[in-house]
Amino acid sequence: AQSVTQLDSHVSVSEGTPVLLRCNYSSSYSPSLFWYVQHPNKGLQLLLKYTSAATLVKGINGFEAEFKKSETSFHLTKPSAHMSDAAEYFCVVSEPGGGNKLTFGTGTQLKVEL
């Protein structure tokens, strides 16, 4: 069985400062992990994905995440926040044999202040 825990429901940062959104996962198999972003009343957009290749994954808009198997973590980071980064972020896990399903975390609301 697979599961995802997003440790913070809300994160607030100042524009220009680093962003850290935390995600821990549980999986019986070698999982694939994804980060998606959702702006209000919109669908989800893929930021980046880990699928068993390089453990440090770079995504769009300057985001990156590092897969750490020993810590079962896949935290999302960005060196410098921009006002346009304010949105809801979802960490998602997928594993073979799971009926092709995605398991979502509860989401982290990122607020970026001037």
Place this chain on the structure above:
Amino acid sequence: GAVVSQHPSWVICKSGTSVKIECRSLDFQATTMFWYRQFPKQSLMLMATSNEGSKATYEQGVEKDKFLINHASLTLSTLTVTSAHPEDSSFYICSARGPQGARTEAFFGQGTRLTVV
């Protein structure tokens, strides 16, 4: 990335009527499509999974006779909310995955805001 188009983006309907939401994969073959419901400030709740040409698999607690899902082709899935009631008002999102399965990302539609009055 691949594009999934969902229509309509919003719809208002009267209680007791039915509403159909379409989800199309525009540039890839979606062997699996998912339908989600999202309540305000909450994560996505999986309603059902459909594979092309097969009956949809519904999650526990989701009424299959109320939420009719059809996945007749590799590029189109539809969700019909039958005899809609105000409690069905929600944000519905579809997503699609290609034949590579669990190692590939899912692509999401823009979502449909359903309001039943």
